[in-house]
Amino acid sequence: MSRLIGPAADAHNRPMVRRVTSAEFVGRAAELAAIHSALEAAADGDGRFVLVAGDAGIGKTRLVQAACAQATLDRFGAVVGGCVQLGAVPLAFAPVVEMARGLRDELGSDRFAELAPPALTALLGGEETVGAGQLFAPLVDFLARLGRLRPWLVVFEDLHWADASTRDLIAFLGRNLRRVAVTVVLTYRSDELHRRHPLRPLLADLERDSETERITLSGLNRSDLVELLIGLGCHDVDLAGVAALLARTGGNPLYVEELVAAAPTAAALHGGLPSTLSEAVLARVGRLSAPAQAVLRRAAVLGTELDDRLLAACSDLPAEQTTEALREALGAQLLVLDGRTCRFRHALLAEALYEDLLPGERQRIHVAAAQALEAGEHAPGLPDHMRWALLAHHWNAAHDVPRTFVASLRAGSEGLRVNAHAAACGHLERALELWDRVPNAAARAGMDRAALLLQAADAVHLTNPSQRQLTLVNAAYAALDDAVEPERRAAVLERIAHMHWELDRESEAAAAHEQAVRLMAGRPPSVERAAVLAALAQSLMIREHPDAEATLLDAIDCATATGAAGAAAEARSDLGWVQAEDGRADEGVATARQALDSLLTHARPYAAGRGHVNVLATLLRAGRFDEVEAVGAEGLEYCGRAGLLDRLGGAITSFRVLAHTNAGRWREAERVDTEMRVRLAGVARASYYLSSRRLRLQLWTGDHDAVASGVDRLLQSVSAPHLRGPVLLRAGELAHARRRWDGARSAFEAGVRACTAGNGQFHLAPGLASALAVEADRVTALYGSGPHVDAELAQAHGVADRLAGQVAGLRARVGESLTALLPEPAAWLAVADAEYARVRRADRADEWAAVGETWDTLGMPYPAAVARWRAAEATLRDGGGRSTAARYAGAALDVADTLGAAPLAAEVRLLVQRGRLDLDRAAAVPEPPSTFATLRVTRREAEVLTLLVAGRTNRQIAEALYISEKTASVHVTNLLRKLGVTSRIEAAAIAQRIGSDGD
Structure with missing residues (x-):
């Protein structure tokens, strides 16, 4: 005899009440x-x-x-x-x-x-x-x-x-x-x-x-199942019944509850179990009154969460009977109250009822539901994007194609309004599928098929830029009527070009841009013509094409003539970038800043976000690193409010990382990079900027494995020359750091070739300098090895000669077509000259020292330290004296250790050891107070400020720091500007007060 799990009746021999859900929380x-x-x-x-x-x-x-x-x-x-x-x-x-x-x-x-x-x-x-x-x-x-x-x-x-x-x-x-x-x-x-x-x-x-x-969550075990049955009021089930339930249900609580509720007696649980959950649910529903069953079937069509007014509106029953039917279903615990509405106790219950409906019955209920939703008053408070989505669903299930078409269009536009881009895309694509099956589709839609295709492409673009958006826009172009005006055709071509750009198809984008411009040739000024010109100019700008500026000026004139303030501001913003790239850095900054003010007022949010990017690019080219940080923070705040961080956060942060890296604020660079990587994890469009701009810092700190991984990933993901060029240069620097001469030479050849495609000096100048450094180190490594390396030495000299010719060519192009070299590229070309001299073992210490002073003036301590290391090498080689070499080496080592530039520090220490140099730090400049960091000055500027507080003249500062008096004067002038004062005395007073705060 199997024992029962609990008493079958109370003291008065009345059957215990059976519940559908346990009052106790079991087993979790x-x-x-x-x-x-x-x-x-x-x-x-x-x-x-x-x-x-x-x-x-x-x-x-x-x-x-x-x-x-x-x-x-x-x-x-x-x-x-x-x-x-x-x-x-x-x-x-x-x-x-x-x-x-x-x-x-x-x-x-x-x-x-x-x-x-x-x-x-x-x-x-x-x-x-x-x-x-x-x-x-x-x-x-x-x-x-x-x-x-x-x-x-x-x-x-x-x-x-x-x-x-x-x-x-x-x-x-x-x-x-x-x-x-x-x-x-x-x-x-x-x-x-x-x-x-x-x-x-x-x-x-x-x-x-x-x-x-x-x-x-897994199924309940035997003891938990017993506890559940007791909670359901099912005390008269013996252990054999428990075992049967456990075997049939796998301990699934819902299935257990439905089987218990469907079984009229405990005995029925032994042999009469329904074979599926659906059968159990339908058995319970079958015990309800006919009105309650009818209401539940309509409720299953409406969904798991029910509004009684909407349910009554799509039911054949009077409102009072609908309410009574709902009360009966609530009493049977098929429905439960949930705040102001009721819902199915579990979605599986609704699914079982829905699947049991006959096709015609199901269709009639969907029609009734759609008609009730269209009336509006039966579903008050339902947001429009949800109401139209539900309408599209019900009309589609009812097989009413015209109404599904109209509801899908409206659901798509409402979805876009509330940022539900993916859902909007689904609705619009369904409308496109139905277009040919709908009489007078264009009239119903209020647009032609081409316009609908473009709207769907926009939704795809906002969801996840992919080949699908390009397919839709190409279809839109093909759907344009032969008689359509050139302005509209050109606007679609501009969209095609933009999407090619996003898919990294540079040549296809350029062809579409040029075709759009040809269509607009001879046409009167218009917003469309201005947009087409601006888009072409933007692509020329990115490719560093010499026609970019003239095209942008045409776009500005056209936009201004038609009163398109936003389009004019977009073109002017890009013009600032072009001016800076062409050597007019301060002019470019002013143009881009002015454009940004207008963009924030007149343009769409994405254009204003790009405006911040352009200002950052111009500031970086001008060497105004502190301003990069301020504008970058403003740009991220703006993009956060506008929902553009995924699209522009990577680019903005990459400029901040570069500025901090150049200025020697490497910890800050790491911090802002890490923060944005966390925020944009998994966002593909941000990865290029975040990864490529971090490579320089990783190289300088010696994190070569990370550089190798980043370079490989980037080269696999991009194909456009303007994107691949900088990455190839980093690959060359990595191979150089690992002393893989052939790999370095090959990478630099490819990188310089990619960067030479335009007039850009920003990447090309450091690329040429780094490529020459490879040949110089190669010659140094081979020098004195004997005649068997003569051919290799000759080849290195030949490569260096060719690179030096490219340096001269860049300078010539600057003289012919640009206003001036930018400060940083000019410094890199000075490095290139010194490296070419080093190939011929003719570099001089004073030449390298001058290069170091140039970097000091720009506020870039790392390349200044490298130059002083080279100055120490040249001093020792040419017999210039160990004390002089020690000063150069000591200055380089101080910076390397402070920054955390481990590879450079190791090279300097090796030179110190080989040259038996005595680095007497006691005679060096006093260590600047750590509180000077709050002033956001470079390390060199902090050293100058320390000496300024001590009352040193410019000449004395120059002597102490081993720089020229002119360079010392430049540093003092920059400090006065940064501190917002006009005299040395005021600067010294501020510095003294801040320095004392650290005591």
Whole structure:
């Protein structure tokens, strides 16, 4: 005789009440504790993510409900939002909308309106229209503000149904929601994740974070199942029945609950178990009244979350009967109350009912649902982007092609309005698929097919730039009528060109630009003509083409004539870059700054973001490194507000990294680079800038493995010469550092060739200098080895001669077509001259010392230290005296050690050892106070300032630092400017006060 798991009846011999769901939380104590632990960490300001995985019905929702209840008891906030299954095009941002509604109810409308950003208000049905991505960063700030009120548990359920926009948002939160008093719990069905499911990459990214907690729910064991049955009021099941349930259900709590609810007696559980969950659900529904069954079937079509007014509107029953039917379903626990609405106890229940509908019955209910949604008053408060998405879904399921077409178009435009770009793309592409099946499609759409193709391409571009957007735009161009005006045709060509650029197809982009300009030849001024000219000029600018400036001036004239202030400002911004690249650095800075002011007022956010990039490029070329940091910080703040960090954050940060690197602020360079890498992890379009601009710092610090990895990755990902050229130069420098002479020569030949394609001096000058350094070191290594290396020496001299000719050619081009060499390229050409002399063993210490002074003047301590190391070498070789060589070597070693330039420090120490130099640091310049770092001056400027405080004249400063009096004067002048004073006495007073702060 098998014993029972509990008493079958109470003392009065009445049957015990059977429940559908257990009143007790069963078998998940460890998992609940893990979520609570994460919430406690968030309370300490350490935001966490928790992933909860498991099969359908395994208890994910029950776990998070228990976690929310515990959080509430602990006086934390808790809010839940869920994704919605909706045919081929998911409902965009559904969990965010539900979360926002819950927060509005929790906080009150006034407090919520005070805290919520406009983009979140727009999602709830506000009239605001916000730009691309403007929900992401503001939502992080919003959650941070919530966390300051009290710690919060935010749950997003059913991520397996999430739309692409929601997945992108969660990925952004994963990268940025740190040091915030918020724990985010994400649930998903693991049995739904096939190999190519789009959620998999997001989960992989989140799981890489060591702070992410992963919980996988499995079926209940025997003892937990017994506890569950007792909680269900099922006391009269013996152990054999428990074993049968466990074998049939695998311990899945939902299946257990439905089987228990479907079985009229405990005995039925032994042999009469339904074979599937669907059969169990349908058996329970079959015991309800006919009106309740009808309402539930209509509810299954509407979805898991139900609005009673909408349900009544699409039902054949009077409102009173609909309400009574809902009460009956609630009593049977097929539905549960959830705030102001009711929902199916589990999505699987709705799925079972939906699959049981006959095709005609299902179609009629979809029509009724669509008609009720169209009426509007039956679904008050439903945001427009959701209402139109639901309409498109229901009309599509009802096989009404014209209405599906119109609703999809509207859903697409509403999706774009609230930044749901991926969902918008799906709606617009469905409309394109239906175009040929819809009578008078153009009239219904209010646009021709070409315009719809362009709108879909824009949605793809905002989602994930890819070949698909180019396919759509090419189709739009092909769809243009032969009689269409040239302006429109040229505008489409400009879009084609831009997309080729984004896909790294430089020649195709150039061809499309030029075709667009040819179409506009002889046409009167227009906004379209200005845009086409500006786009062509931008591509010429990037390729460093000599016609860029003239084309930009034409574009500015055309835009000004047509009153297109934004287009004129965009062209003027690019003109600033061209002017700086051509040697007119300060003029370029002024032009780009003026353009930025106009862009912030008249242009779209992306153009204003690019305006910041152009100002940074001009400042870097002017050598104004401190200003780069200030403008870069402003640019990142602007892009964060505008939702453009993914697109422009990498470029802006790369300029900051270069400026800090050049100025000798290497720790700061590492910091800003690391911060942005964390924020933009996984953003492909940011990786080139962040990786390529960091290579210089990695080379100088000796992190050669990282350089090798970065160079390989970059060369595999880009093909355009203007992108590959700088990376090839870094590859040459790496091979040089590893003394792989042939590899270095080959990489430099390719890199210099790529950089010579335009007039650019910024990359070409250092490339030529570095290539000559390779040949000089090669000659030094071979010198004195005997006649067997004569051929190799001759080859090195020949390569050096050719490189020297290219140096002369660059100078000649500057003299012919440019105003002047930029400060940094001019210094690199001076290095090139000295390296060419070193190839011939004719370099002089004073020549290298002058190069070092040039770098000092520019505020670039690392190349100045390299020059002084070479000066020490030349001094020793030419018998100039050990004391002089020691001064040069000591100055170089000081900088190398301070910066952390390990390879350079090792070379200098080797020279000191080989030359038996005595580095008497006592006679050197006093160490500048560490508090001088707050002045944002270079190390050399700090040394000058230290001597200035000591009352030294320019001549005495020059003698102490082993620089010329003229260079000392330049440093003093720069210090006065940076300190905002007009006299040496004022500068000394400020420095003395700041220096004393460190005592």
